Amino acid sequence: MNEMKTAIYPGSFDPVTLGHLDIIRRASVMFDRLIVAVMHNQNKQPMFSVRERMDFLRRTTEGLPNIEITSFGGLLADYAKQQGACAVVKGLRAVSDFEYEFQMALANRKLNPELDTVFLMTSAEYMYLSSSVVKDIAVHGGSVAGFVPDGIIQDIVRRTGKDG
Ligand code: COA
Numbered sequence: 001m002n003e004m005k006t007a008i009y010p011g012s013f014d015p016v017t018l019g020h021l022d023i024i025r026r027a028s029v030m031f032d033r034l035i036v037a038v039m040h041n042q043n044k045q046p047m048f049s050v051r052e053r054m055d056f057l058r059r060t061t062e063g064l065p066n067i068e069i070t071s072f073g074g075l076l077a078d079y080a081k082q083q084g085a086c087a088v089v090k091g092l093r094a095v096s097d098f099e100y101e102f103q104m105a106l107a108n109r110k111l112n113p114e115l116d117t118v119f120l121m122t123s124a125e126y127m128y129l130s131s132s133v134v135k136d137i138a139v140h141g142g143s144v145a146g147f148v149p150d151g152i153i154q155d156i157v158r159r160t161g162k163d164g
Helices: 018-028 050-060 076-083 095-111 131-139 150-160
Strands: 006-011 033-039 067-072 087-092 116-121
Touching (some): 006 076, 018 116, 050 150, 095 116
Parallel strands (some): 006 033, 006 087
């Protein structure tokens, strides 16, 4: 059977970092279609709207042919079923990520038995990186170059009003 393999890489992406892009690039060669799904309705107070976060992802993944940028609310397990996805991709940075991710992976598989979670070990240089770290640096006037793709640095500077 020659079935197309679709995976979903979900997250807040507020904003996308070089760590996320590393996972996207690596996952895109493992699957026929990779849906990068921006979660909305979250409890965190976002710096960027879902539309802005999707725009950043679109701009920074241009040239990757099998990527789709979408957004979703509700349960990831339901959204995966709706999209015909067989896998969720997550990046694992440190042991501290493991317990939470393990719990989510098991819950998602219980909710959707056809759905498996694939963990990609983050590249060493992005071990410490998170969107919160990026926002914290930016609001305090530090430079986020080397943390996020060059193409969105100005958007972050404009939002924080600090020119790093
Ligand atoms: N590189 C850089 N940063 C990374 C990273 C990587 N490889 N992997 C994770 N991160 C960062 C994220 O930017 C995020 O940073 P922040 O907390 O500073 O914003 C943090 O690590 C947590 O990432 P993650 O665990 O992926 O959480 P998220 O908030 O981005 O997304 C969902 C979580 C969307 C996957 C999850 O909440 C979900 O599935 N929600 C839908 C509702 C649902 O189905 N719930 C039941 C699940 S069982």
